[in-house]
Amino acid sequence: MNLQFRQVALIGRYPLAPQPGGNPGAASLRARPALGGIAALLQAQGCAVVVEAQTALAADGLDGLPTLALEDIASRCDLALVVGGDGTMLGAGRVLFHPDTGEGLPLIGINSGRLGFITDISLESYASVLPPMLHGEYEAEGRALMQARVIRPGPDGDRCVFDALAMNDVVVHRGNSSGMVELHVEVDGRFVANHRADGLILATPTGSTAYSLSAGGPILHPAIAGWVLAPIAPHSLSNRPVVLPSDSEVSLQIVSEREAMVNFDMQTLTALQQGDLILVRRSARTARFLHPRGWSYFDTLRKKLHWNET
Structure with missing residues (x-):
């Protein structure tokens, strides 16, 4: 079978090296020595390997390989291998789109973190799992x-003061305030409720196994065109999570004068003021994940959530 991906980018988790006043996390420490081995395997399969520029600064065994800035990878590569946890995969998935077509660059996730709902290949198994995928033996999935x-x-x-993509969720929360935040919520211009809570989560199916799950929201299969609207510690116990169609426009307006913040995938955030409006629509862009042949979302849930364990 012919090699399907010839130019492959390697992206690692940050920080791979100790930072001032701290140490890299466990996922970084596990990923660091593996990156050189993954690069060697890719080259042995006939792939030309480039390394994301920040990854190259700290990882071991990557000397002599060309580097690219993250934002340039989609226009130069056929595939990206992301080594880290789900946060690393989210960060890549929000950026890696072809500049002309808008298509998402295919991503394969190798998990060096803890749960790994979207980085589903273990560090221990990449040597056996990757070669067939590079030659076309994979399951493709849009997120x-x-x-x-x-x-x-x-x-x-x-005026628009902030604009961002999110693959997991948009989370409005009380920030450092000790009180609740009050939000006026509308869906497609129709009033839903004024929510008084520690915050509110609007999650995609991908994000339904993240913060939303901790807040009591349901798990949505990735093929479902829906979003979860889940309150965080609501004042009223009758205020429950709701599943919305993903072609809706959701409006969250800050009613209270208390401090509030909004996070996008827990990676970018901005401070909010009273009267600010957070408008959320489905993006025209779709991230593209590749999984090993035979992959099942239910296998992931069963393994990560420890179902059927005795």
């Missing part, structure tokens, strides 16, 4: 993204 904007009213009219 929807959200486009979220923060709109701020002002004397000269409304």
Whole structure:
């Protein structure tokens, strides 16, 4: 069978090296020595390997390989191998789209973290799992993204003060305040409720196994075109998670004067003011994940959530 991916990028988890005042996490320490071995395996299969620039600064065994900035990888490569946890995969999945077509670069996740819902190949098995995938033996899957904007009213009219993609979730929370945040929620211009809670989560199916799950939200299969709207520690116990169609526009407006923040995939955030409006729509872009042949989402759930264990 012919090699399907000839130019492959290698992306590692940050920080791979100790930072001032701290040490790299366990996922970084596990990934660091493995990156050189993965690069050697790719080359043995006939792939040309490039390393994401920040990964190359800290990883072992990658000397002499060309480097690319993260934002340039999609236009130069056929595939990206992401070595780390789900956060590393989320960070790559929000950026790696072809600049002309908007198509998501195929991503394979190798898990060096803990849970790994979307990085489903273990470090111990990559040597046997990767070669067939490089030659076309894989399952392809699309993952929807959200486009979220923060709109701020002002004397000269409304203006967008923040714009971001999210693959997991958009989370509005109380920040460092000790009180609850109050949010006016609308879906497609129709009033839903004024939520008083520690915060509110709007999650994709990918994000339904992240913060939303901890807040009591349901697990959505990735093929479902839906979002979860889940309150965080609501004032009213009747305020329960709701599943929405993902073609809706969801509006979250800050009603209370208390401090509030909004996070996008827990990786980018911005401070909010009273009256700010967070508008969330489904993005036109879709991330593309590749899994080993025979992969099943239910296998992932059973393994990661320890179902059927005695």
